[in-house]
Amino acid sequence: MSDALINNVVHSIRKKLSAPAAASRSRRKRSISEPSRLWTPGQNLRISFVDQTEDDVKKAIFAAASEWLEYANLQFERVDDEDATAEIRIGPENASFSLQGTQSMQQEGASMLIGCPPGHDLFEHTVLHEFGHALGLHHEHQHPEANIPWDLEALRSLIRGILADEGVPDEEIEDKMEAELADNFLPMPQENLKVLPYDPESIMHYAVLQTHTLGDYETGLNLRLSEKDKQAARTLYPGR
Numbered sequence: 001m002s003d004a005l006i007n008n009v010v011h012s013i014r015k016k017l018s019a020p021a022a023a024s025r026s027r028r029k030r031s032i033s034e035p036s037r038l039w040t041p042g043q044n045l046r047i048s049f050v051d052q053t054e055d056d057v058k059k060a061i062f063a064a065a066s067e068w069l070e071y072a073n074l075q076f077e078r079v080d081d082e083d084a085t086a087e088i089r090i091g092p093e094n095a096s097f098s099l100q101g102t103q104s105m106q107q108e109g110a111s112m113l114i115g116c117p118p119g120h121d122l123f124e125h126t127v128l129h130e131f132g133h134a135l136g137l138h139h140e141h142q143h144p145e146a147n148i149p150w151d152l153e154a155l156r157s158l159i160r161g162i163l164a165d166e167g168v169p170d171e172e173i174e175d176k177m178e179a180e181l182a183d184n185f186l187p188m189p190q191e192n193l194k195v196l197p198y199d200p201e202s203i204m205h206y207a208v209l210q211t212h213t214l215g216d217y218e219t220g221l222n223l224r225l226s227e228k229d230k231q232a233a234r235t236l237y238p239g240r
């Protein structure tokens with residue numbers, strides 16, 4: 001087990017906790033994609049940075065994200081900073097998070113955070129994963145057919161610890177912990193979702209740690225778009 005894997009799992013939960021507006025409205029947000037949150041194929045998505053100063057970071061994020069455009073029939077256009085009308089609004093790098101697809105048009109402020117600097121081992125993973133959410137994708141490990149043998153008590157204690165660190169009052173921790181567990185780990189019901197076959201190699205899949213599962217089960221972190229990620233991008237945004 002490497003620190004990178006632990007960091008990824010913890011980080012992935014933390015990003016939801018740092019964006020309460022999104023987390024509280026997103027109980028059904030984690031699994032493949034919901035057609036109502038997809039952009040229109042061929043659409044131009046404007047990208048604006050919010051409260052970010054380093055141009056090298058902005059350029060690196062834009063370049064890494066653009067890999068999706070080899071497969072998805074969409075355009076990314078970098079527009080002025082602090083443009084509240086942009087479809088994707090990327091805030092400072094204190095956590096990783098993204099609203100899902102067109103959810104960004106219903107909420108104000110940053111729609112995405114990239115909590116990993118260029119040059120870090122997980123930078124490309126983080127950008128591709130968060131932009132996957134921005135294109136409308138859910139977490140692949142929450143696929144209805146993923147069948148991951150999670151150790152629920154281990155996950156609960158992990159989440160409780162993070163909530164306590166975040167300063168959540170004791171009396172709220174149990175309710176919030178169950179919500180985080182459902183939002184981030186548990187399989188999603190299939191209705192209203194567009195579901196492609198389960199892909200354990202997806203960029204949208206968390207690393208699964210041995211300590212968070214029952215029996216002998218773990219998966220590493222996927223660092224690149226899988227063949228099925230590319231296929232999903234082509235299927236959801238045809239015409240490339």
Ligand SMILES: [Zn+2]
Pocket residue numbers: 012129133139
């Ligand atoms: Zn995610």
